[in-house]
Amino acid sequence: MELENRCIREPIAIIVAPNGARKTKHDHASLPMTKDELVAEAIACQTAGAAMIHLHARDANGRHSLDIDDNMAIYYAVKEAVGQNMMVQLTTEAVGLYSPPQQMALVKAVKPEAASFALRELIPDRASEKEGYAFFHWVAENNIVSQIILYDATDIERYFQLRDAGVLPKTYQHALVVLGRYHQAQQSSPWDLRGLNLARFVEEEIRCAICAFGAREQDCLASAMLLGFDVRVGFENNHVDVAGELAISNAAQVEALRDVAHRFAIPLHSAQSLRSALK
Template structure:
């Protein structure tokens, strides 16, 4: 996944379950089915979270191997990006162990989780360096412009390889904070200190998801969409499923100016 897709599906995330929406995929079979339907609607890649038998978020190498094998069988043209999201359950050591065990095609890593404290962190530095050397496409997850600035500082000081892919997170899951299209401005201003060939995408919490992603498309960015961030249509009514959300975004993008 050396090149970020225009539209990446994030069908479940780490927190929501079928109690929140009956179409949210939890099992490997459900995730693959949701990915296949979303791919047919226009999604190009999968941002994957796996769940245990009780539908709890887990960083489980075996489940990820099962998922990636099924994706290769059912939707081989859809790359898989795994997550290292901690959700307060996993340490940086756990996250690094998962990536080392799987050597995935793509992985998302939150800077604030992998390198939580200011100052030197030899283990985090080694992780970023070896992941780059392994050819894994690492997408840095950034929750505020200040984190973009910190990422740029780590790069400029030679502590991490040049960032190639980032995700700007607009809004919040908890406490619930509705994303706004103008939230992108601060991220993009801070990103001027990152490499000129940086690939970026955005995701957005709540019913404003589509408006935020259209704004990202206008500015030349990628879009991550799905029930991880939002289970509502723009009017606030319940979404049908992930594929319907992707189809609605693709339809809306036909009227969205493309970047020059």
């Protein structure tokens, strides 16, 4: 008689966030900032096991940019380099410089296959829900995956309220829960996972990723992987390895998580299978 295999796990995705909005080469000499550097980083991280890359465009002076031309150039250069082998996601992070109309205009102009949005930036209050409804349903209708960024338990509760109310669509959706953004010195811990209503994502079959600020990023993400969540790793949130030393590269950080997945027999999504899972 064959025993039921209770160790079969669902595939998870590794996402890489190689640069972020604020860091420079003063933080890490290998932090990618230019178009050519981001293309090379995307190829290296895809080879290492990442199914998606989260891009922050920079302007000619190296500053975070939501300028349409800056983003168009970087998005299509990376997309041409990786083809269908990696999902390419643009950020809409405001960093205090951009407004919701500018964030929305960027996505409507570039039409990337995926984009990330902080819930508290795009739908900050009840008054913004009508415009948020129109925009996010347009995003889904255009087959763009919207990744909704959630920073705490209040954001998570509000995400489900907006989803239940129909303000957020139930297709082409991905959630990202951020650990440690508002902790002292932005240092997260795997224990942070316990204080969040993450079980509801599983119960409602909503794909959710976890990212984590600080030196224990890999600890947090390994824990999240074992719970069945997608994970986002990279210099945007942390640029040291598990030993506390300066990480070799973003690709090395991806490889470390890939090794954890292999050790625990956790299947990894390819870009193609992740696209299907996010529809």
